[in-house]
Amino acid sequence: MVPQRGCRASTSTSPTRGKHARRCGKADRRKDEFLATLAHELRNPLAPIRNAVQLLKLSAVDHPVVRTAQDIMDRQVDHMVHLIDDLLDVSRITRGKLALRRQPVELTRVVQQAVETSRPNIRQQFTVSLPSDPIHLHGDAVRLSQVLANLLNNAAKYTEPDGRIALTAALEGDEVCIRISDSGIGIDPEQLPNLFQMFSQARPALARSEGGLGIGLSLARSLVEMHGGTITAHSAGLGKGSELSVRLPVVHAPSATAHAPEPSRPDSVAMRRVLVVDDVQDSVQSLAALLRLDGNEVEMAADGIEALEKTRNFRPDLIILDLGLPRMNGYDVCRTIRQQDWGKDIFIVALTGWGQDSDRARTLAAGFNAHLVKPVGYETLRSVLASPSMT
Ligand SMILES: Nc1ncnc2c1ncn2[C@@H]1O[C@H](COP(=O)(O)OP(=O)(O)OP(=O)(O)O)[C@@H](O)[C@H]1O
Numbered sequence: 001m002v003p004q005r006g007c008r009a010s011t012s013t014s015p016t017r018g019k020h021a022r023r024c025g026k027a028d029r030r031k032d033e034f035l036a037t038l039a040h041e042l043r044n045p046l047a048p049i050r051n052a053v054q055l056l057k058l059s060a061v062d063h064p065v066v067r068t069a070q071d072i073m074d075r076q077v078d079h080m081v082h083l084i085d086d087l088l089d090v091s092r093i094t095r096g097k098l099a100l101r102r103q104p105v106e107l108t109r110v111v112q113q114a115v116e117t118s119r120p121n122i123r124q125q126f127t128v129s130l131p132s133d134p135i136h137l138h139g140d141a142v143r144l145s146q147v148l149a150n151l152l153n154n155a156a157k158y159t160e161p162d163g164r165i166a167l168t169a170a171l172e173g174d175e176v177c178i179r180i181s182d183s184g185i186g187i188d189p190e191q192l193p194n195l196f197q198m199f200s201q202a203r204p205a206l207a208r209s210e211g212g213l214g215i216g217l218s219l220a221r222s223l224v225e226m227h228g229g230t231i232t233a234h235s236a237g238l239g240k241g242s243e244l245s246v247r248l249p250v251v252h253a254p255s256a257t258a259h260a261p262e263p264s265r266p267d268s269v270a271m272r273r274v275l276v277v278d279d280v281q282d283s284v285q286s287l288a289a290l291l292r293l294d295g296n297e298v299e300m301a302a303d304g305i306e307a308l309e310k311t312r313n314f315r316p317d318l319i320i321l322d323l324g325l326p327r328m329n330g331y332d333v334c335r336t337i338r339q340q341d342w343g344k345d346i347f348i349v350a351l352t353g354w355g356q357d358s359d360r361a362r363t364l365a366a367g368f369n370a371h372l373v374k375p376v377g378y379e380t381l382r383s384v385l386a387s388p389s390m391t
């Protein structure tokens with residue numbers, strides 16, 4: 001995924017060098033593909049694990065030891081999902097396949113989202129200070145909050161629990177400068193120039209004990225630069241804290257700002273007939289159990305042909321359909337259902353490990369109503385069940 005330094009440096013046009021570069025390019029591509037596949041494969045088992053944890057939480061057993069164990073599993077699965085998502089993002093960026101969804105967005109929203117994500121990791125004294133006037137950006141709110149959350153997570157990770165972390169933002173000409181400063185372990189001046197390189201960890205031994213892949217900052221830099229911004233790091237030296245600054249161009253047309261509707265959080269969901277299709281038994285069963293706990297009537301299928309038969313006989317309102325299935329794949333199942341008179345109004349959701357834009361376009365073209373990427377939190381699934389198009 002990351003071009004080896006020797007490969008990147010070979011700009012000469014001599015035939016041997018050319019061959020070398022081609023070989024390296026091929027090796028890079030294979031590494032990219034391997035990482036994308038690895039991340040995808042690692043994501044799959046996480047879906048049933050997350051469902052099983054949710055099931056335990058909803059079940060009647062309420063013992064402090066059980067609750068602690070559930071919370072640990074919950075947190076660790078979340079952590080693993082983040083690591084895998086980072087890996088996937090990096091592999092997309094290096095292949096030029098990450099597309100931003102830019103729209104007018106207010107800085108407060110981006111900051112709120114980032115703080116919400118990182119809050120569980122921050123034990124230090126933490127302050128946020130934003131200008132009183134709204135600051136408007138043209139950006140991908142999800143990606144920008146991901147950048148800030150990465151920086152906040154670093155500050156939390158590399159600062160003693162009794163230290164301080166601050167996030168401040170200020171308008172500077174046509175840019176907003178968002179600074180995240182901490183009173184933590186600081187950064188060796190010699191390391192500063194390498195900090196944003198992929199897999200670079202300023203103190204490998206310590207960093208490893210802290211966990212992490214060393215891609216957070218590199219990802220942050222790529223995302224900021226894709227927004228036309230810059231990111232820099234300052235530190236007065238080891239033990240003297242760090243300050244990471246993100247500069248982004250601002251938009252001076254407040255009227256253009258659209259307020260995206262808040263995602264709805266349904267308290268209860270009307271009962272439905274649901275067919276869950278997945279060849280991984282743990283996935284189907286854990287999801288079916290959760291849906292039944294909510295009062296839905298649920299049937300299960302383990303392959304594409306069985307899915308078609310069950311759909312014909314059971315006539316579900318909703319089908320949650322995995323894509324990679326034995327006997328007939330999910331795309332063909334969906335297309336076949338859509339060709340039937342009785343199959344036009346069924347709400348069909350693709351639940352898959354593949355989440356790139358091209359994958360979404362393919363499911364849409366096959367007739368799916370929604371595309372969810374594993375592992376899906378049960379709350380997300382509930383909001384799909386409660387969405388207007390489903391009611
Ligand atoms: N606030 C900070 N204070 C001190 N060192 C930092 C800080 N932020 C980053 N670093 C140093 O920069 C390195 C690279 O950071 P980066 O976020 O890319 O990787 P990571 O935190 O090690 O792993 P992950 O991929 O999980 O983010 C870190 O390993 C750490 O040594």
Ligand SMILES: [Mg+2]
Nearest residue numbers: 154212216217
């Ligand atoms: Mg990090």
